[in-house]
Amino acid sequence: MLNWLLLQIQMADTAAVQTGEVQVETLSYWDLAFKGGWVMIPIALLSVIAVYIFVERFFVIRKASQEDITFMNRIKEYIHEDKIESAFTLCQSTDTPIARMIEKGISRIGRPLNDISAAIENVGKLEVYKLEKGLPTLATVAGGAPMIGFLGTVMGMIIAFYDMSNAGNNVDVGMLSNGIYTALVTTVAGLIVGIVAYFAYNILVAKVEKVVFNLEARTTEFMDILNEPVK
Numbered sequence: 001m002l003n004w005l006l007l008q009i010q011m012a013d014t015a016a017v018q019t020g021e022v023q024v025e026t027l028s029y030w031d032l033a034f035k036g037g038w039v040m041i042p043i044a045l046l047s048v049i050a051v052y053i054f055v056e057r058f059f060v061i062r063k064a065s066q067e068d069i070t071f072m073n074r075i076k077e078y079i080h081e082d083k084i085e086s087a088f089t090l091c092q093s094t095d096t097p098i099a100r101m102i103e104k105g106i107s108r109i110g111r112p113l114n115d116i117s118a119a120i121e122n123v124g125k126l127e128v129y130k131l132e133k134g135l136p137t138l139a140t141v142a143g144g145a146p147m148i149g150f151l152g153t154v155m156g157m158i159i160a161f162y163d164m165s166n167a168g169n170n171v172d173v174g175m176l177s178n179g180i181y182t183a184l185v186t187t188v189a190g191l192i193v194g195i196v197a198y199f200a201y202n203i204l205v206a207k208v209e210k211v212v213f214n215l216e217a218r219t220t221e222f223m224d225i226l227n228e229p230v231k
Contacts, residue, residue: 039152054200097127142197149190156183
């Protein structure tokens with residue numbers, strides 16, 4: 001079968017050269033996308049979802065990573081001066097995950113340190129959960145888009161060979177090559193979306209891990225403040 005296809009291609013090329021009918025036809029990316037058929041619709045939707053999640057999460061995580069370098073120093077001063085209300089008010093006026101964690105810890109002052117640490121940890125888990133919102137969906141897009149693209153290619157190849165079987169002895173190279181390149185369009189589109197989503201996912205995960213590290217560091221710093229003797 002393969003030898004027959006190669007022979008047909010060689011004969012077609014030879015005939016085209018002899019008759020001077022060789023023409024170079026350009027195809028835009030837009031036209032190529034439409035060649036993929038209905039399978040391109042879910043792939044396009046997945047690409048929009050991936051871009052939206054990445055952009056939205058990028059700015060949310062970047063905001064969460066911003067920190068006032070004087071925040072912990074002011075908290076320390078208020079606690080050592082026994083100005084618990086002032087420290088609590090400062091946390092409420094600061095819209096960051098760190099501030100919300102410290103706020104919970106301040107509200108537990110007077111209780112055992114283990115209870116304070118557990119309360120802060122619970123708030124920290126909630127803050128991390130909020131930051132990771134949408135990341136599982138992005139991971140699903142990274143793995144699902146190539147599979148959908150491959151499905152479109154398999155379906156396209158089935159249709160191409162079905163058309164060939166119905167053509168009987170009238171099969172030509174153009175019919176086969178058109179079916180094959182049309183079918184491969186969905187695989188390329190799915191891979192592009194999947195690769196972009198994969199890199200986007202890992203970028204966001206790295207940023208979340210950085211925020212988590214900062215949250216843990218500030219929690220430790222706050223617990224140290226509570227353990228420090230008042231001068």
